Amino acid sequence: ISDTPEPSSGFACIGTVDHADAGSPTWLFQRVPEPRAAKNRVHVDLAAADREAEVARLVALGARRLDDKDEFGFRWTIMADVEGNEFCLAQEPAEG
Numbered sequence: 001i002s003d004t005p006e007p008s009s010g011f012a013c014i015g016t017v018d019h020a021d022a023g024s025p026t027w028l029f030q031r032v033p034e035p036r037a038a039k040n041r042v043h044v045d046l047a048a049a050d051r052e053a054e055v056a057r058l059v060a061l062g063a064r065r066l067d068d069k070d071e072f073g074f075r076w077t078i079m080a081d082v083e084g085n086e087f088c089l090a091q092e093p094a095e096g
Helices: 051-060
Strands: 011-014 027-030 044-048 064-071 074-080 086-091
Touching: 044 051, 051 064, 051 074, 051 086
Parallel strands: 044 086
Antiparallel strands: 011 027, 064 074, 074 086
16 A cells, blocks of 8 residues: 555554545554563554534443544644543544
8 A cells, every 4th residue: 555654663553554445444442551461462553524412422422522632734633432441533624
């Protein structure tokens, strides 16, 4: 995929970084400084066309909204599922 950056020791991805192909998922893998505390640690980032509506839907299903971020030109919400596993829900970039 042409816009996928080359992997490094701290970052790798599968799919397009700019979400140009809306039908395909993008998986980003980033090294974090904290040591592993459990068997496997994976942090999932999801994207939605209407982030606020999706946050409300997930909260109604039992998730918790932990924080909102707006950095580096991206907006996302940090969520926790019913077991406390954190994940992020990003706003898909506007087409144009």
